[in-house]
Amino acid sequence: MLRRSLLSALLAVALGAAAGLEAEEGPAPGPVRVIGSNASGCIAGAVQLPAQGPGFQEIRISRSTFWGHPRTVADIELLAREAKEAGLPDLYINDIAAPRGGPIASHAGHQLGLEADIWLDVTPKPVLSPAERDALEPPSVVAPDGRSVDPAIWRPEHATLLRLAAQLPDVDRIFVHPAIKRELCDTAGGDRRWLRLIRPWYGHASHFHIRFRCPAEQPECMGATAPVPPGDGCDATLQWWFDQLGRPAAPAAPPPPPPAACLAIWAAPER
Ligand SMILES: [Zn+2]
Numbered sequence: 001m002l003r004r005s006l007l008s009a010l011l012a013v014a015l016g017a018a019a020g021l022e023a024e025e026g027p028a029p030g031p032v033r034v035i036g037s038n039a040s041g042c043i044a045g046a047v048q049l050p051a052q053g054p055g056f057q058e059i060r061i062s063r064s065t066f067w068g069h070p071r072t073v074a075d076i077e078l079l080a081r082e083a084k085e086a087g088l089p090d091l092y093i094n095d096i097a098a099p100r101g102g103p104i105a106s107h108a109g110h111q112l113g114l115e116a117d118i119w120l121d122v123t124p125k126p127v128l129s130p131a132e133r134d135a136l137e138p139p140s141v142v143a144p145d146g147r148s149v150d151p152a153i154w155r156p157e158h159a160t161l162l163r164l165a166a167q168l169p170d171v172d173r174i175f176v177h178p179a180i181k182r183e184l185c186d187t188a189g190g191d192r193r194w195l196r197l198i199r200p201w202y203g204h205a206s207h208f209h210i211r212f213r214c215p216a217e218q219p220e221c222m223g224a225t226a227p228v229p230p231g232d233g234c235d236a237t238l239q240w241w242f243d244q245l246g247r248p249a250a251p252a253a254p255p256p257p258p259p260a261a262c263l264a265i266w267a268a269p270e271r
Contacts, residue, residue: 025099027046027047027048027067028268028270030044032044033220034114035261036220038111042102043101054080055091056076057090057093058094059092061133065098067100067101069212069215071212083161102258116209119206120141141154141177142179148183154183166194166197170213192232200233
């Protein structure tokens with residue numbers, strides 16, 4: 001964290017010299033305010049998930065950011081408690097959002113404090129030091145050909161974890177590798193309602209991504225443009241992903257410019 005603070009301070013000085021602004025590092029003070037979209041937005045009044053708690057540990061602490069809407073943090077803590085009660089080991093929690101949202105490295109989203117990455121690692125684990133957690137590279141649960149989960153790694157506990165996540169309040173959708181979705185489709189049994197929110201997407205072979213809905217009291221928050229379709233998603237739309245294997249993904253559209261209100265939030269002094 002110290003190295004990050006130093007880098008941020010240097011960056012703030014450089015940005016300030018260039019733009020007459022000083023970038024602030026902590027959360028923007030004031031009431032919670034979520035502005036823009038997952039791909040281009042920000043948050044004021046964010047809160048930080050603790051480095052560890054009942055049923056979870058953050059990983060890659062020096063490289064990642066763990067700030068979010070208070071409801072996001074509460075929902076992650078709830079998932080960790082429910083997983084623990086279900087007999088699962090500690091969850092590894094990765095990126096949520098930067099203290100004031102906005103772009104963070106290696107993510108197109110994660111800009112509003114309404115998303116979180118959780119590793120698909122259900123092996124029993126001790127509490128590790130932050131430095132040890134920095135070095136973790138949890139393995140993919142998907143077979144090398146991308147058509148199924150890896151039977152040597154996939155366990156029923158993975159499905160339990162994804163079901164608990166999909167049943168959290170406030171979830172808009174969850175992204176997983178298509179092979180994971182197919183495995184869940186094949187093994188879910190009778191209660192399939194929770195499968196609807198589990199959506200196939202590129203990557204996501206070693207972690208899953210939760211996107212929470214815009215809180216009702218946040219009129220400046222722009223939710224998903226298309227609702228999740230009805231049904232369990234175990235149909236031709238899932239097969240489409242396997243037909244695409246080996247083809248390059250369509251290039252992502254460049255993100256829209258941030259809302260003007262975010263510029264003020266990023267420049268606001270800390271309380
Ligand atoms: Zn993510």
